[in-house]
Amino acid sequence: MRIPLFIEFNGRNVLVIGGGGVGTRRAIKFLLAGANVRVLSLEFSNELMHYAEQGKIELMRGDVNNEELLRKSIEWADLVVIATNDPAINERVREVARDLRKFFNDATNAEETEVVVPFESEINGIRIAVTTEGLSGIVARRALDKIMNFLREDEELMNMARVWYAVKSRLKEVVSDVRTRLSLYMELDNDEKFNELARKGLVDEALNYVMRRISSRN
Numbered sequence: 310m311r312i313p314l315f316i317e318f319n320g321r322n323v324l325v326i327g328g329g330g331v332g333t334r335r336a337i338k339f340l341l342a343g344a345n346v347r348v349l350s351l352e353f354s355n356e357l358m359h360y361a362e363q364g365k366i367e368l369m370r371g372d373v374n375n376e377e378l379l380r381k382s383i384e385w386a387d388l389v390v391i392a393t394n395d396p397a398i399n400e401r402v403r404e405v406a407r408d409l410r411k412f413f414n415d416a417t418n419a420e421e422t423e424v425v426v427p428f429e430s431e432i433n434g435i436r437i438a439v440t441t442e443g444l445s446g447i448v449a450r451r452a453l454d455k456i457m458n459f460l461r462e463d464e465e466l467m468n469m470a471r472v473w474y475a476v477k478s479r480l481k482e483v484v485s486d487v488r489t490r491l492s493l494y495m496e497l498d499n500d501e502k503f504n505e506l507a508r509k510g511l512v513d514e515a516l517n518y519v520m521r522r523i524s525s526r527n
């Protein structure tokens with residue numbers, strides 16, 4: 310069973326196998342996340358060539374049937390992305406990745422893939438990732454659109470987000486004990502006056518209210 314996680318890829322090594330449309334999209338995604346990206350393929354898209362000329366992505370022209378090249382390439386990687394158009398090749402890559410205990414994202418096989426790249430979006434620091442794990446990407450994309458529209462229209466939640474981010478960051482500065490902080494979060498979450506300020510997005514007023522509460526506690 311797959312568990313949803315948000316993983317930092319900055320500084321991690323990502324090997325993309327297959328330099329066509331799908332491999333290109335994945336390579337750029339991980340590059341933008343700060344990963345070191347290598348692409349192993351027989352041929353490369355123009356876009357990949359462009360990134361390689363700028364020294365941003367490393368291209369390795371080679372055949373996955375070359376077992377030694379494949380193993381060496383995978384040994385380097387923290388994550389392997391599989392994106393060739395040859396199912397037998399993709400299966401061989403999965404075998405070697407499993408053998409070397411490397412996580413893999415197989416963009417060509419929803420059942421076999423260990424790592425899923427979901428449909429994603431963000432609003433006000435709230436990140437949403439949706440997947441049907443291959444049942445239908447179109448449904449996943451539509452579900453994400455609906456969730457995003459719903460969040461965008463929820464002005465109170467968007468205000469609350471700004472207030473809570475400020476409150477949490479302030480409390481981390483001024484209340485050193487974790488347990489005390491946690492109990493304050495719970496109290497504030499149930500505090501009518503605080504929630505009124507939060508729904509209106511009144512950051513300064515909410516911070517003042519919280520600070521007064523803390524001093525009246527002591």
Ligand SMILES: C[C@@]1(CC(=O)O)c2cc3[nH]c(cc4nc(cc5[nH]c(cc(n2)[C@H]1CCC(=O)O)[C@@](C)(CC(=O)O)[C@@H]5CCC(=O)O)C(CC(=O)O)=C4CCC(=O)O)c(CCC(=O)O)c3CC(=O)O
Nearest residue numbers: 416417418419425426427428440441442443444445446449
């Ligand atoms: C399971 C998953 C595994 C994974 O790849 O991690 C997977 C699997 C597969 N996708 C296939 C096809 C297409 N996928 C896209 C697009 C995206 N697919 C992405 C994710 C995922 N794709 C994972 C979760 C999916 C889910 O939630 O269900 C996105 C979000 C992320 C990204 O690629 O960065 C990206 C959106 C990019 C954006 O938002 O712009 C398009 C459209 C396009 O290319 O423009 C098509 C062609 C049209 C179509 O089929 O819909 C096929 C072949 C199907 C077949 O053979 O019939 C398989 C393999 C299979 O199903 O077995």
Ligand SMILES: NC(=O)C1=CN([C@@H]2O[C@H](COP(=O)(O)OP(=O)(O)OC[C@H]3O[C@@H](n4cnc5c(N)ncnc54)[C@H](O)[C@@H]3O)[C@@H](O)[C@H]2O)C=CC1
Nearest residue numbers: 327328329330331332350351352372373392393394416417
């Ligand atoms: N997850 C997703 O979002 C999507 C997945 N797919 C799947 O991804 C596959 C690839 O799609 P595209 O990138 O459009 O195909 P493509 O044909 O543009 O690219 C395939 C790449 O694999 C390379 N390749 C083939 N055999 C190789 C070998 N023996 N050694 C090294 N490299 C080899 C080719 O040189 C080429 O660069 C599709 O067949 C489909 O199954 C397709 C669309 C979206």
